[in-house]
Amino acid sequence: xxxxxxxxxxxxxxxxxxxxxxxxxxxxxxxxxxxxxSGKADTLPDEHGKHLLPSVVQYSADSIVVGSIAKENQVxxxxxxxxxxxxxxxxxxxxxxxxxxSLSDVLPYEFAETDSAVPxxxxxxxxxxxxxxxxxxxxxxxxxxxxxxxDKLEGAVITVPAYFDDAQRQATKDxxxxxxxNVLRLLNEPTAAAVAYGxxxxxxxxxxxxxxxxxxFDISIMQLKxxxxxxxxxxxxxxxxxxxxxxxxxxxxIKEAGVNSSELSSxxxxxxxxxxCKAKEALSESTKVEISVEFSAANNWSGTLDRDILNTLIDxxxxxxxxxCRRALRDADVTKDQVLDVVMVGxxxxxxxxxEQVGDFFETDPKVDIDPDRVVAIGAAIQANALVGNDAEGNxxxxxxxxxSLGIETMGGLSEKIISRNTPIPVxxxxxxxxxxxxxxxxxxxxxxxxxxxxxxxxxxAKFELRGFPSHVxxxxxxxxxxxxxADGLLSVSAKEETSGIxxxxxxxxxxxxxxxxIEAMLKASMEFAGDDKDARSLREQQxxxxxxxxxxxxxxxxxxxxxxxxxxREAIMQVRQELEISRHNATETxxxxxxMSKLEKVSAGYVARRMNASVQKSMAGHQVEEFK
Amino acid sequence: xxxxxxxLNYFEIFSQPVTTDPDVDLxxxxxxxxxxxxxxxxxxxSSDAEKRQAMQKTSLINEAFETLxxxxxxxxxxLVLKGVDMNGETDTSMDxxxxxxxxxxxxxxxxxxxxSDPLDVLDKMLVDLKSKAKNLxxxxxxxxxxEDLEKSRETVRKxxxxxxxxxxxxxxxxxxEDELI
Numbered sequence: 168x169x170x171x172x173x174x175x176x177x178x179x180x181x182x183x184x185x186x187x188x189x190x191x192x193x194x195x196x197x198x199x200x201x202x203x204x205s206g207k208a209d210t211l212p213d214e215h216g217k218h219l220l221p222s223v224v225q226y227s228a229d230s231i232v233v234g235s236i237a238k239e240n241q242v243x244x245x246x247x248x249x250x251x252x253x254x255x256x257x258x259x260x261x262x263x264x265x266x267x268x269s270l271s272d273v274l275p276y277e278f279a280e281t282d283s284a285v286p287x288x289x290x291x292x293x294x295x296x297x298x299x300x301x302x303x304x305x306x307x308x309x310x311x312x313x314x315x316x317x318d319k320l321e322g323a324v325i326t327v328p329a330y331f332d333d334a335q336r337q338a339t340k341d342x343x344x345x346x347x348x349n350v351l352r353l354l355n356e357p358t359a360a361a362v363a364y365g366x367x368x369x370x371x372x373x374x375x376x377x378x379x380x381x382x383x384f385d386i387s388i389m390q391l392k393x394x395x396x397x398x399x400x401x402x403x404x405x406x407x408x409x410x411x412x413x414x415x416x417x418x419x420x421i422k423e424a425g426v427n428s429s430e431l432s433s434x435x436x437x438x439x440x441x442x443x444c445k446a447k448e449a450l451s452e453s454t455k456v457e458i459s460v461e462f463s464a465a466n467n468w469s470g471t472l473d474r475d476i477l478n479t480l481i482d483x484x485x486x487x488x489x490x491x492c493r494r495a496l497r498d499a500d501v502t503k504d505q506v507l508d509v510v511m512v513g514x515x516x517x518x519x520x521x522x523e524q525v526g527d528f529f530e531t532d533p534k535v536d537i538d539p540d541r542v543v544a545i546g547a548a549i550q551a552n553a554l555v556g557n558d559a560e561g562n563x564x565x566x567x568x569x570x571x572s573l574g575i576e577t578m579g580g581l582s583e584k585i586i587s588r589n590t591p592i593p594v595x596x597x598x599x600x601x602x603x604x605x606x607x608x609x610x611x612x613x614x615x616x617x618x619x620x621x622x623x624x625x626x627x628x629a630k631f632e633l634r635g636f637p638s639h640v641x642x643x644x645x646x647x648x649x650x651x652x653x654a655d656g657l658l659s660v661s662a663k664e665e666t667s668g669i670x671x672x673x674x675x676x677x678x679x680x681x682x683x684x685x686i687e688a689m690l691k692a693s694m695e696f697a698g699d700d701k702d703a704r705s706l707r708e709q710q711x712x713x714x715x716x717x718x719x720x721x722x723x724x725x726x727x728x729x730x731x732x733x734x735x736x737r738e739a740i741m742q743v744r745q746e747l748e749i750s751r752h753n754a755t756e757t758x759x760x761x762x763x764m765s766k767l768e769k770v771s772a773g774y775v776a777r778r779m780n781a782s783v784q785k786s787m788a789g790h791q792v793e794e795f796k
Numbered sequence: 797x798x799x800x801x802x803x804l805n806y807f808e809i810f811s812q813p814v815t816t817d818p819d820v821d822l823x824x825x826x827x828x829x830x831x832x833x834x835x836x837x838x839x840x841x842s843s844d845a846e847k848r849q850a851m852q853k854t855s856l857i858n859e860a861f862e863t864l865x866x867x868x869x870x871x872x873x874x875l876v877l878k879g880v881d882m883n884g885e886t887d888t889s890m891d892x893x894x895x896x897x898x899x900x901x902x903x904x905x906x907x908x909x910x911x912s913d914p915l916d917v918l919d920k921m922l923v924d925l926k927s928k929a930k931n932l933x934x935x936x937x938x939x940x941x942x943e944d945l946e947k948s949r950e951t952v953r954k955x956x957x958x959x960x961x962x963x964x965x966x967x968x969x970x971x972x973e974d975e976l977i
Binding site: 351352392395397490493494497550553554555556561562564565566590591592593594595596651653654 | 828831832835836837838840841851852854855856858859861862966970973974
């Protein structure tokens, strides 16, 4: 479009235009959406006033239900009602088998046989991947945001556990794409919590954020100074959380009841887990709790769980988290007495034993006065607000790190670290490889993430094939592979053969992630089912386009409208411009907007031609191209 | 900030003279200041090209900061500025007395668990290693100033040894402390 060529760079936002952006905490157990309104960040409630959206999705042939109703239906419709899906994000079937041992080994879902590396759960609405299920939760949150704010969203900041690896982060981003959300940034949960806490308390110095959620644990050591939130180190366990407390209690119940866990039906298992969770929550208030489960008509078990028993059940899990804390302190080169505050985040830090043990470890009373459920979403909203340009002072800055080392497979199945954990991001590193056979023109690079020596003990991220570099004798080719990790913690790789300068083609085969083609197919499917969604989206796209056209014409007119146009010409253009502005705000059909734009294009065609000629003449007079507007 | 940041050496990026002993607090301060200007989050609404450049600049600043923050990488980088790349070097000659001392140290580390108060012994080792490292850095400064690059290299190699020993000691301390929980 010709008009676009006359727009000036760097004037895309009007100074006082407020843009709407949301922060989303996509949790294992519950999810939240928050936004900054009139300068204040808060979570957004649903129409019943509830802020927490249970991360549970129930599928039936003709509908998708997300939230508390789905949660209530969990026991009776266990195969079609999916919870804790976050634990499956970015995971392959093999991972899951390794991850879920004992009781939880019996995940109450049926997995479909597929040729994809990504597990798919059988539901009444077809086979669903973790990405699709998460996308359904995100859609519900996005809708809540749009309904509350009454406007189209510019984008969202979505939080992830700091300890999420590349595959898990990528899966989260894919889910957002699938939900039609423009991801401004993936933000680490403890960093988000620190932003909310730091801005609220005005604390400056070193803080530790202990974040124990439903399914993940994160510890981050951070330095707070004048609006800058600098992560010094991060650690954790992406498969440790309150769910594990529930499982430990459930196993205790099953053992006490003398039942064989492998003989339990999936709904009965759900029931035991629910009872376990309720008992855990009750023990934060009272010292003991009665539990009863009807395993069968003949076995109606009941028993008492007190705090002492609970402590012995969960202590090993808490200890695991404290070992991560120790390592994080060491990585940050910080001693316990340098830590000013320990901020408790995540619903599982409500457990008294957790508070007690963390307090003992850091030798300070942990901060529990902030709502551990909402603080992450609030921090995300503050960051989202700043990213779309609403932050007036503009000095908020989050400096994060890579949670797990990135390496490549070398001879003998060993991992050679290219970028070590806790390196500040974004970061770029290059590594040179050579060939080991005469005439070799291709090589395979296997990228892994993790701290262990053996490739098999690390997470396989991707296999790249570098092809098409010139034939050399063994050892003469020099292939430079560059690893770039962006601010979201996502990796991209490029490669170049140095002696010839040929860019080798990089073929990415995500080990456990979704192939682009799979994502495309899902996007297509979601669009077919959601015609309204699609229309809304294309209208929104045309509105953005219209804004650009309006801006371009205004800028041109103020530059040289007076000198290049007669009064009549100016008036004709301005009138059509007004019509477009009205359609921009009132049009409900994409076509109306398109028509208004093409009308403006026609009436201003002569003007555009004159401006271009003027530009050419200017350049012939020896001016710099950059001077042209 | 102009694009010329890509033409600066790491010390210049932080407006510091080339030195074995930079003011680390000042480095941190300057790092925050630079990131405020170039971090990709400050370019969330800019063009893709500007975003890419922000990422590249921030990557460079991060790399420079990480390099200068720790003594071994800082000293190695000072040698790079003199055209000496220690990565993948094959000549690793070192004086015999130093090697002897290192072997003895390794033996005491290996046997520390038999000691009645191993944590105390390890703490003393750490203090000793720290002061050795400090002396080596001072030595390096002298060699470097007199353009004795061979001696400078050897000093860095020694420092690498000390660093490795320090890391091992810390790991044992951590294991012992974990056992105490």
